[in-house]
Amino acid sequence: MTLQRSEHTRTVKAMEMDVESQRQLTSLILHEVAGISALEAAIAAEDSPGYVVLFQDAKVDKQANIEQLATLIRMAGSVPSESAAFRQLVQKSQARLAEKVGGTAAALRTMRVSAKELLKSYGTAMSSGRGLVRTALEKAHGRTTVQVQTLTAHIAKLTSNAREAAGLPRALPEYFAGPEAKVCFRCHFDRPGTRQALELSGDRPYTYICAGCHDDAVNEFRPDLAAQMERWTQQAREARAIQHAIGRASKLTAAHTVIRKLCGLPETPPMALPTKPLVSPLPPPAPSPAETRGVIHADSSDPGDAEYVKLLFNPDRVRNSW
Numbered sequence: 001m002t003l004q005r006s007e008h009t010r011t012v013k014a015m016e017m018d019v020e021s022q023r024q025l026t027s028l029i030l031h032e033v034a035g036i037s038a039l040e041a042a043i044a045a046e047d048s049p050g051y052v053v054l055f056q057d058a059k060v061d062k063q064a065n066i067e068q069l070a071t072l073i074r075m076a077g078s079v080p081s082e083s084a085a086f087r088q089l090v091q092k093s094q095a096r097l098a099e100k101v102g103g104t105a106a107a108l109r110t111m112r113v114s115a116k117e118l119l120k121s122y123g124t125a126m127s128s129g130r131g132l133v134r135t136a137l138e139k140a141h142g143r144t145t146v147q148v149q150t151l152t153a154h155i156a157k158l159t160s161n162a163r164e165a166a167g168l169p170r171a172l173p174e175y176f177a178g179p180e181a182k183v184c185f186r187c188h189f190d191r192p193g194t195r196q197a198l199e200l201s202g203d204r205p206y207t208y209i210c211a212g213c214h215d216d217a218v219n220e221f222r223p224d225l226a227a228q229m230e231r232w233t234q235q236a237r238e239a240r241a242i243q244h245a246i247g248r249a250s251k252l253t254a255a256h257t258v259i260r261k262l263c264g265l266p267e268t269p270p271m272a273l274p275t276k277p278l279v280s281p282l283p284p285p286a287p288s289p290a291e292t293r294g295v296i297h298a299d300s301s302d303p304g305d306a307e308y309v310k311l312l313f314n315p316d317r318v319r320n321s322w
């Protein structure tokens with residue numbers, strides 16, 4: 001108990017969160033909550049399944065930011081405030097209205113205004129944050145940068161606006177290989193690749209995997225699976241690639257690598273699981289001279305049996321063949 005309390009005191013001391021920092025973090029949380037609300041409104045009004053996936057994944061990122069910031073506030077002994085009702089309402093109605101009046105591009109622009117504002121606030125908070133606070137803010141700043149750049153790429157493609165495209169870290173064809181703005185369910189763009197893009201529709205739930213992610217998914221297959229692939233039908237190969245590409249592990253890899261790269265951030269590949277070292281069992285230790293010796297009596301009248309019993313219970317022989 002004493003240990004726990006001193007640990008807690010140490011952690012809180014390490015946080016050194018003043019009232020101003022707490023206010024700053026709370027304001028960031030409220031902004032993120034309002035953003036989620038706006039995304040929900042946009043999801044409800046959106047017809048394209050690709051953009052629904054894009055908005056849903058953006059929501060997951062915002063939830064991760066909120067959890068991280070709320071944890072920091074709780075670690076410093078406070079409770080995050082929850083009164084963003086007015087702001088939520090405003091952003092929600094803005095996103096819904098934008099979607100209704102101007103379609104997807106207008107909704108994306110509205111979201112970008114909010115994301116850029118948030119990015120600025122994260123930048124300001126980062127400059128004064130230290131230790132754990134700074135690390136958490138940097139992560140949230142990174143996720144928000146990805147949101148801004150992703151929205152910009154889609155706005156540039158949907159509106160064919162050269163000025164928007166010029167603001168991107170890379171050339172537009174690196175984000176979109178085809179003539180339309182499509183949303184890959186893995187990377188949120190429509191990247192070029194050596195294989196063809198995969199699209200499911202009709203009676204199956206709509207799914208789109210871009211050519212780049214098709215390549216990545218096949219390259220991520222385990223070697224034994226990759227060896228079997230040549231014997232499968234094309235349909236089976238494609239179904240397997242789609243299933244792999246929309247799996248959590250592969251999406252996470254994309255988020256840490258290709259998506260960050262396209263958004264002008266350094267790649268942070270997820271760490272490989274550490275390999276377990278092979279541990280050989282150690283031989284039993286030699287008895288210390290002070291060790292008390294146990295005596296087992298196995299009396300035998302036969303001399304051959306007596307010799308066998310003597311060898312069987314000889315501790316040195318037992319240790320040698322352990």
Ligand SMILES: [Zn+2]
Pocket residue numbers: 184185186187188189190191209210211212213214
């Ligand atoms: Zn993709």
